[in-house]
Amino acid sequence: MLAPEIAWAGPRDEMKAAYDAALTQANNLEYDAALNILNTAISGAEGAGNGQDPVLASLYMLRAALTFSAEGHGAASKILADLQRAVGLNYYVVVPMEMRSDDIAAYMQQARQASGASAPQAITLTEPVEACGAPLHFEVLLSVPDGGQAALYWRKAGSESEFIGAEMPAFSNVAEVDIPAAEHGDNNIEYFIYAFDAAMNPAANLGLQDQPLVLEQSCTEDTPNEAEPTVEDEPKKPRGPSSLPRVWINLGVGTGFGIAGLGGGTAENTYRQFFPAGSQVYGPAESGCAIARWVAGPREVQDVPGAELIQAFDSFGAPGTTAAMMDAYNAEECAEHHPVSTGFAMAPFHIAPELSFRVGKRVSLGVYGRLQVVTGASMFRDDPGKDLTSSFAQDVRNPTPVGVKQTTKFTWAVGAKFKYFLGKETSKFRPFVGAFAGGGAARLRVNMGFANDRNGNSVPDDLEVGADTDLTGAGCYPVWPYNGACTGDQTDPASDTNLAASVTATANSANRVDVARIGPFFFGALVGFNYQIVKNFALFGELHVGGWLPSDSSMLIDITVGPAITF
Known part of the structure; x- marks a missing residue:
């Protein structure tokens, strides 16, 4: 059943109304009624002198789509004729979702090729004309994806005030807005125009905030005076376009360096070493500590029971020294780790995942992790997995001890970040400053300045000696495990003095490299940048300067760069 004819006068609003009415009829499968509306509207627009209006393209396009729905490929010539007329008026005229198909897309492609026209710019501006005493009309054709919008930003030429933002409502891809004469x-007028995609990210622009376009108006003096807008009439100034995403998923990698040894820092995996070959006196306290550490293995020294310690002194210490070692034994002192010299130290490599959200025009808040996957440590010790008898024979008294490589604990930290973005809102490159805080640990690579202790006697392998003077500076006291270094013929190749000399001679010359653990809390300041390459992909870089405290205090400077997925 046909709908009654409607007389369309041809102005743009009536063309839009005809389009909406025809589309409604088409959705109800009333194709004849829809075509009748379109035919009347097209004839009225052409007859009223609106034949070059880009809005008219939507009527031709919809008529072609309805013709295909009603008649199929048999009406190809009529379909192409309407589509060529449509793309001639508006190259990027939008096909409504209800009418889209592969066939219509193919017809649109043929029509564009047959028209001989080339694709216009992302934003095509219809040059505005002066409007003395009347509203100023701005109109653009958009080529942004479906769901896009446009906005006009304007101010009076020569003004230092902020640009006033005005949404440009779009019909199909024709966006327009009027500036009232009173304004x-x-x-x-200075102005620039931005087009946004469906996610409200800037997609294209004409002019920039610091390089606006200018519309000159040569109005005569007898034009109506400018109306002073009342407070109630002042237009609300929308926020300008922002190049910042709403969400960042960052995956950074980087390196860092800090100051080790602040506040009496110590090496995490190295007991305080003994140096009997130097000026240090080696006696019962030192030999007792060496045996206790060896017996403890992966345990804490304080956890070794007294009975187990006495048995080890009797079984593996120098004969007749058990009582003296027990009298001199102090578990807390024996558990001390070697101090590290104050100075710069590396934190070689970390991974830093981050999830951040923009909570204001220039502000983001987020959470992140710092996973230090490389510490740079190089440490060897006796094998703690062996029983004491096997270890004593195979590691402790080995003339060429090999030992096993020690590993550091997994190093992680988590924190929160605040960032304040600087620069122009429309720029893809946005520097920022901010702050961070959190908890966890970091580890600094420290060169201990002496060799590894592969035989587990708390003496660096390249500084081994068989014996030292006693506590009075005279006599002889054996350095453990060289229990026979003060008795018998020490010129014998099998003597303990020669055993110690063999360990020294075959020792690896590379210094022991341990780590200094810092934390467990941290805070600091950061600077960085975000470079938005495309809509959903960016690059970022950050420099963190933080303090880590309280028990193991230090300063740590991290440099992190990487890609970001953005929304």
Whole structure:
């Protein structure tokens, strides 16, 4: 059943109304009624002198789509004729979702090729004309994806005030807006236009905030005076376009360096070493500590029971020294780790995942992790997995001890970040400053300055000696495990003195490299940048300067760069 004819006068609003009415009929499968509306509207627009209006393209396009729905490929010539007329008026005229198909897309492609026209710019501006005493009309054709919008930003030429933002409602891809005469006041106008995609990310622009376009108006003096807008009439100034995403998923990698040894820092995996070959006196306290550490293995020294310690002194210490070692034994002192010299130290490599959200025009908040996957440590010790008898024979008294490589604990930290973005809102490159805080640990690579202790006697392998003077500076006291170094013929190749000399001679010359653990809390300041390459992909870089405290205090400077997925 046909709908009654409607007389369309041809102005743009009536063309839009005809389009909406025809589309409604088409959705109800009333194709004849829809075509009748379109035919009447097209004839009225052409007859009223609106044949070059880009809005008319939507009517031709919809008529072609309805013709295909009603008649199929048999009406190809009519379909192509309407589509060629449509793309001639508006190259990127939008096909409504209800009418889209592969066939219509193919017809659109043929029509564009047959028209001989080339694709216009992302934003095609219909040059505005001066409007003395009347509204200023701005109109653009958009080529942004479906769901896009446009906005006009304007101010009076020469003004230092902020640009006023005005949404440009779009029909198909024709976006337009009027500036009331009372607001532009017949003045010259500076303006720029931005197109946004469906996610409100900037997709294209004409002009920039610091390089606006200018519309000059040569209005005569007898034009109506500029109306002073009342407080109630002042237009609300929308926020300008922002190049910042709403969400960042960052995956950073980086390196860092800090100051080790602040506040009496110590090496995490190295007991305080003994140096009997130097000026240090080696006696019962030192030999007792060496045996206790060896017996403890992966345990804490304080956890070794007294009975187990006495048995080890009797079984593996120098004969007749058990009582003296027990009298001199102090578990807390024996558990001390070697101090590290104050100075710069590396934190070689970390991974830093981050999830951040923009909570304001220039502000983001987020959470992140710091996973230090490389510490740079190089440490060897006796094998703690062996029983004491096997270890004593195979590691402790080995003339060429090999030992086993020690590993550091997994190093992680988590924190929160605040960032304040600087620069122009429309720029892809946005520097920022901010702050961070959190908890966890970091580890600094420290060169201990002496060789590894592969035989587990708390003496660096390249500084082994068989015996030292006793506590009075005279006599002889055996350095453990060289229990026979003060008795018998020490010129014998099998003597303990020669055993110690063999360990020294075959020792690896590379210094022991341990780590200094810092934390467990941290805070600091950061600077960085975000470079938005495309809509959903960016690059970022950050420099963190933080303090780590309280028990193991230090300063740590991290440099992190990487890609970001953005929304």
